[in-house]
Amino acid sequence: MKDRSNDNIQRAFTGEAKAYFRLRAFAKKAEEEGYPQIAALFRAISEAEKVHAEKHFALLEKVKSTEENLKDSFEKESFVNEVTYPEFLQQAWAEEEHAAIRALTLARNAEERHAKFYKAALTHMIADREVTYLVCPNCGWVEESARPETCPNCQGSGANYIPVE
Ligand SMILES: [Fe+2]
Ligand SMILES: [Fe+2]
Structure with a gap:
C-alpha cells in the first residue's frame, strides 16, 4: 500500500480499536445505571468497531509466520517493560499520580511476564505442550x-x- 493510505489505515485501526474499548466501558456504565438496552447498543457498536479494526489490521499486513509473530511480540513486550513503562512511571512519580503509578507498575510487571512466556514459547515451539x-x-x-x-x-x-x- 502507498505511504499515505498505509498511514491512514494505521490511524483508522488505532481509532477503531480504542472505540471498541471505550464503548465496552460505556456499556458497563449503562448497565450499572439501569439502562440495559443502551448497554446493548454500546456493546453492539463496539463489536462493529472491532470488525473494522480487524479489517484495517489485516490490510496492514502485520501478521507473519507464528515464529515471527512470537519474536515480534517478545520484542514489543520487552520494549514496553524496559523503556516505555519505566518512562511513564518516572513521570507519574514526578506528578505524584498514585493511581497511575499503581496501574503502570502492575502493567509493567505483567508485560515482563508476558515477554518471558513468548521467549519460552519460541524455545518450545516444536515440543507439544x-x-x-x-x-x-x-x-x-x-x-x-x-x-x-x-x-x-x-x-x-x-x-x-x-x-x-
Ligand atoms: Fe493480578
Ligand atoms: Fe503484554
Whole structure:
C-alpha cells in the first residue's frame, strides 16, 4: 500500500480499536445505571468497531509466520517493560499520580511476564505442550496451569483468574 493510505489505515485501526474499548466501558456504565438496552447498543457498536479494526489490521499486513509473530511480540513486550513503562512511571512519580503509578507498575510487571512466556514459547515451539493459561482480570498477570491463591502481581484473589485455552 502507498505511504499515505498505509498511514491512514494505521490511524483508522488505532481509532477503531480504542472505540471498541471505550464503548465496552460505556456499556458497563449503562448497565450499572439501569439502562440495559443502551448497554446493548454500546456493546453492539463496539463489536462493529472491532470488525473494522480487524479489517484495517489485516490490510496492514502485520501478521507473519507464528515464529515471527512470537519474536515480534517478545520484542514489543520487552520494549514496553524496559523503556516505555519505566518512562511513564518516572513521570507519574514526578506528578505524584498514585493511581497511575499503581496501574503502570502492575502493567509493567505483567508485560515482563508476558515477554518471558513468548521467549519460552519460541524455545518450545516444536515440543507439544498442553498448557492452560490463566489471566488475572485485575492486572493482566499470566500463569501457566496452576491457579495461584493470590495474584503475585496485584495480590487479588486467584479465584478470579480467567482460564484461556
Ligand atoms: Fe503484554
Ligand atoms: Fe493480578
